[in-house]
Amino acid sequence: MKKVITYGTFDLLHHGHLNILRRAKELGDYLIVGVTNDAFDRERGKLNVRNNVLERVEAVKATGLADEIIIENYVGQKIDDIERYDVDIFAIGSDWEGKFDYLSNFCQVVYLPRTEGISSTQLRAAAQESIRLGIIGCGRIAKRFAQEINYVAGVKLSAVYDTELQHAEQLAKENGNCIACANTELFYANTDAVYIATPHLSHYNYIRQSLERGKHVLCETPMVLKEQEAQELFQFAEQNKCVLLEANKTAYCPAFTHLINMVRSGVIGEVVDVEASLSKLWQDKTLREFDPKQAGGSLYELGSYPLLPIIKLFGTEIQNIHLYSRMENGVDIFTKGVVNYPKATCTFKIGLGVKTEGNLVISGTKGYAYVEAPWWKTDYFELRYEDRNKNKRFFHMWSGEGLRYELQEFLSCIYKQRYSTGKLRRHESIAMAAVMEQFTKRINTTEI
Ligand code: CTP
Secondary structure, eight states: OOEEEEEEOOTTOOHHHHHHHHHHHHTSSEEEEEEEOHHHHHHTTOOOOOSOHHHHHHHHHHTTOOSEEEEEOSTTHHHHHHHHTTOSEEEEEGGGTTTTGGGGGTSEEEEEOOOTTOOHHHHHHHHSOOEEEEEEOOSHHHHHHHHHGGGSTTEEEEEEEOSSHHHHHHHHHHTSSOEEESOHHHHHHTOSEEEEOSOGGGHHHHHHHHHHTTOEEEEESSOOSOHHHHHHHHHHHHHTTOOEEEEOHHHHSHHHHHHHHHHHTTTTSSEEEEEEEEEOOOSOTTSGGGOGGGTOSHHHHHTHHHHHHHHHHHOSOOOEEEEEEEEETTEEEEEEEEEEETTEEEEEEEESSSOOOOOEEEEESSOEEEEOSSGGGOSEEEEEOSSGGGOEEEEOOOOTTSOHHHHHHHHHHHHHTOSOBTTBOHHHHHHHHHHHHHHHTTTTEEEO
């Protein structure tokens, strides 16, 4: 019996898929179809697949062409499958010409003609109206964010706004077909949703004016520096039927979500401590980050990152927080925080003018989770135990600038009309704003 194997995502199954399956089947007597699993697709940077793996398997099954369906979970699995199933022919569409020649050491490799004029990508684009996204503030992070939009389906950059028109024009020029504005009305007329990437102190007004116009908002972290403002804005967003999300990139990345969910499920026992640090030394002291008038300093700039794992694991019912800050020219160039809960004490260190090891350690009664620097761009973590044989490492992808994950979650909230996401709950954002406010008021804050 001649066995043939082929692979694909088979999203929104179309006649191109049917043709390739038919052609593959005709090459032999028994057809095995490998369907990629959801996590594997995400790993490969395919963030926009519409059908989940069960739906895609069902669709392939319904063609009646597959004698056996398997799931493709990891890179390199094709060789394992060919050997395990004693495969004679590996078949794939001609768009992959040459890419799988290495498999000819294991079986015959056949590239089959691809059907012209149809693809899942096209169908996804046609099925989904694109959200017109505008960017407010055309600085460093906005430049990176604009590039990331290209990796997420269902959204297009429609307008960019800056108080300095030439900054907007520059960003628009780098990103093709979008309108550059220094006029808010023109900007809002061309957007359904906005990403705010301006200095911290301007966030509140931009969020409010966007929500007033019914625009969904993704705002850079820290969203606001006052608890009351955060509460009010989330309420206002829901009243206006708008999504409001804080763009804390770590919260949305796949490895961090996996880590937090594993720890919550008890793999290191009861969690009793989180230590999180992060530092970013800047040479140029004229930057906004060092300007007290623009809410510069380590806590405002970096604080929401170490607070994230602490709040995710212990919640927002914080007993008290003590902050120890080294001040220089009116900003904290280093802050150490001690966050007390009834049965836990967590610490964090952040620095714009002091360098420190930037790792994350979550300690539990049975073991600990370790994420090396830069943990806030998590792509790998390790669970460690007394018995080292039980240690386990987990690897993920941190694609590009890592901003595509927050954008994807933002869009998913818009499409599904969800005002809150488990990745970063509204009360968690509010709790972070409360910490910023505590620092502003110098409550429990010691200058060192
Ligand atoms: N295929 C084909 N003709 C098409 C589209 C896909 O022959 N018009 C083949 C691919 O070459 C591959 C298989 O179908 O062998 C599964 O491809 P998949 O990547 O799932 O389909 P695409 O439509 O190409 O998906 P996407 O647009 O997401 O890349």
